Amino acid sequence: MNEHSILKGIAVSPGVAVAKPLIMRRQEVQIEKRHIDSDCVDAEVGRFRLAVKNVKENMKAVLESLSGSISKSERDIFNVHIALLEDPELVDQTITLVKQNQCNSEYALDNNIKTISEELGGIEDDYIKERVADIQDVGSKVIMELLGLYPKGISEIAEDVIAVAEDIEPSLLITADKKQLKGIVCEQGGLTSHTAIIARNLGLPAVFGIKDIVLASENADCIIINGDQVTINPLKDEVNQIKSDIKQLGAYRAELNAFIKRSAETKDGMRIGVYANIGEADEAHAADQNGAEGVGLFRTEFMFMGRSQPPTEDEQFTTYKKAVETMKNRPVIIRTLDVGGDKKIDYLDLPKEENPFLGCRAIRLCLKNKALFKIQLRALLRAAVYGNLKIMYPMISSLEEVCEANVVLDECKQELLKEGVAFKKNIPVGIMIEIPSAALCADILAEEVDFFSIGTNDLIQYTTAVDRTNTQISNLYDEYNPGVLRLIERVAKCANDAKIEVGICGEMGSNVMLAPLFIHMGISELSVNISSISKLKKMLSCIDTDLTEKAWTKIAKCKRSGEIKSNLNGILQEMDLSFLLNI
Numbered sequence: 045m046n047e048h049s050i051l052k053g054i055a056v057s058p059g060v061a062v063a064k065p066l067i068m069r070r071q072e073v074q075i076e077k078r079h080i081d082s083d084c085v086d087a088e089v090g091r092f093r094l095a096v097k098n099v100k101e102n103m104k105a106v107l108e109s110l111s112g113s114i115s116k117s118e119r120d121i122f123n124v125h126i127a128l129l130e131d132p133e134l135v136d137q138t139i140t141l142v143k144q145n146q147c148n149s150e151y152a153l154d155n156n157i158k159t160i161s162e163e164l165g166g167i168e169d170d171y172i173k174e175r176v177a178d179i180q181d182v183g184s185k186v187i188m189e190l191l192g193l194y195p196k197g198i199s200e201i202a203e204d205v206i207a208v209a210e211d212i213e214p215s216l217l218i219t220a221d222k223k224q225l226k227g228i229v230c231e232q233g234g235l236t237s238h239t240a241i242i243a244r245n246l247g248l249p250a251v252f253g254i255k256d257i258v259l260a261s262e263n264a265d266c267i268i269i270n271g272d273q274v275t276i277n278p279l280k281d282e283v284n285q286i287k288s289d290i291k292q293l294g295a296y297r298a299e300l301n302a303f304i305k306r307s308a309e310t311k312d313g314m315r316i317g318v319y320a321n322i323g324e325a326d327e328a329h330a331a332d333q334n335g336a337e338g339v340g341l342f343r344t345e346f347m348f349m350g351r352s353q354p355p356t357e358d359e360q361f362t363t364y365k366k367a368v369e370t371m372k373n374r375p376v377i378i379r380t381l382d383v384g385g386d387k388k389i390d391y392l393d394l395p396k397e398e399n400p401f402l403g404c405r406a407i408r409l410c411l412k413n414k415a416l417f418k419i420q421l422r423a424l425l426r427a428a429v430y431g432n433l434k435i436m437y438p439m440i441s442s443l444e445e446v447c448e449a450n451v452v453l454d455e456c457k458q459e460l461l462k463e464g465v466a467f468k469k470n471i472p473v474g475i476m477i478e479i480p481s482a483a484l485c486a487d488i489l490a491e492e493v494d495f496f497s498i499g500t501n502d503l504i505q506y507t508t509a510v511d512r513t514n515t516q517i518s519n520l521y522d523e524y525n526p527g528v529l530r531l532i533e534r535v536a537k538c539a540n541d542a543k544i545e546v547g548i549c550g551e552m553g554s555n556v557m558l559a560p561l562f563i564h565m566g567i568s569e570l571s572v573n574i575s576s577i578s579k580l581k582k583m584l585s586c587i588d589t590d591l592t593e594k595a596w597t598k599i600a601k602c603k604r605s606g607e608i609k610s611n612l613n614g615i616l617q618e619m620d621l622s623f624l625l626n627i
């Protein structure tokens with residue numbers, strides 16, 4: 045009998061599934077040199093051109109299917125790769141090699157990539173390094189296509205399967221037979237990989253980061269995905285249970301759709317804003333369609349990335365105007381430029397830093413580069429005439445920074461007034477609370493601003509001293525850390541005392557288990573990914589003051605994050621809402 049085992053990974057796309065594993069192994073490639081007769085060289089060049097065309101079309105299809113769910117910078121990466129397939133250095137030079145050496149094109153391309161990599165590889169420049177990686181990545185796709193090994197998709201499957209692989213190409217998912225493919229499990233990849241994004245878009249359960257899963261499920265008859273857990277060779281009872289869960293989840297999904305049009309409020313009628321986080325103006329439309337009551341965070345940095353110059357004032361004005369008009373007078377909180385850290389912009393010529401997350405990031409950079417900051421502030425002031433726009437400064441660590449930023453804002457107002465350009469004079473200005481010093485001085489800062497929005501992604505990082513991008517210590521990056529929860533409680537109290545609004549726009553806002561605590565603390569708005577809006581509204585509709593008080597009493601006594609998490613999980617179970625974690 046096959047061995048029963050349970051393995052855990054990262055649930056990059058929530059859900060449950062049961063099916064036979066389809067093992068997908070990465071092909072080992074041997075590139076051998078073949079002689080091509082002189083009268084066949086043109087045909088070989090044609091074969092190469094066709095391969096390039098096929099890969100290009102495939103990448104365009106992937107890009108199209110990702111549209112709306114990836115940021116501009118991610119889209120730019122795809123466009124760079126597509127453009128490389130027209131790059132003379134890569135394409136024309138390979139054709140020259142085929143002709144000169146009368147050899148097969150995969151061999152010529154492989155050599156060409158090696159030469160380019162060697163030539164550029166020694167240059168100490170991040171941009172060049174990335175370009176070499178791009179060339180290698182795109183080049184290997186063409187080689188696979190030439191060898192007939194480019195993955196064509198999980199399209200010819202006769203039965204239900206869960207794909208199991210080291211890593212899965214995004215294009216494979218796009219072309220997969222969606223009726224038969226029930227889920228994916230990978231050894232590599234994380235929450236933000238493109239394959240993960242596509243899986244979430246398709247509503248396909250996916251667990252990544254399980255070491256040796258390919259080997260472990262090689263001889264299995266059946267596997268189960270349940271959240272972040274994968275069961276190999278499940279028992280009969282487990283299979284029956286999961287089948288009934290799958291049926292139930294379908295019904296729950298349909299039920300959640302009803303919440304799109306409903307306003308977000310608790311069982312006892314308390315209104316909590318459920319807003320959306322967006323990365324570009326077009327996403328405001330999707331936010332609107334999915335029931336967002338406002339935009340709680342417009343990350344404007346994507347507009348500045350993947351280009352050679354910053355966007356002009358008019359370009360920014362058009363973008364912000366579009367977002368506020370789409371939201372039809374509902375609040376749109378637009379964050380001023382937040383680059384630095386892990387988000388780089390070549391044209392800003394930022395010096396290399398030992399600790400970029402603790403370096404010249406966000407508001408610090410804008411206050412050093414006031415000309416750049418002013419262009420954005422002017423565009424925001426002008427766009428505010430067309431809707432309910434609010435300005436938000438990121439990475440505030442002290443009162444001085446708020447005052448200095450406001451001086452620049454006043455200068456912009458004076459300039460626009462002099463120029464006779466229309467703008468909104470009394471525009472609300474808020475700050476992100478994402479640095480412990482700001483959280484601890486929230487009472488002081490509340491006197492100076494119109495609202496707070498808690499950036500929990502950074503607040504966790506800076507409070508617990510855990511680099512949010514370091515996968516080695518990701519177990520320490522903890523939403524339930526009592527220190528983090530205490531800071532959030534303090535910020536909410538200070539905001540409530542000062543009678544200003546306080547929202548959460550970091551990922552913690554979409555964690556339904558935490559909602560009772562946030563309500564009790566007095567958080568007035570939760571800004572989340574578009575796909576989490578209806579489940580959060582559902583959660584809120586099941587909460588009342590009694591429950592939030594009970595939850596708080598329990599949690600306030602807990603000393604460890606594990607206890608907090610299991611208590612909150614228990615509350616969700618008692619309410620029969622555990623299914624929300626799988627949606």
Ligand code: PEP
Pocket residue numbers: 341343382478498499500501502503549550551
């Ligand atoms: C945050 O830090 O929580 C946040 C919303 O901002 P970002 O993730 O863009 O740093």
Ligand code: MG
Pocket residue numbers: 438478499501502
């Ligand atoms: Mg942040």
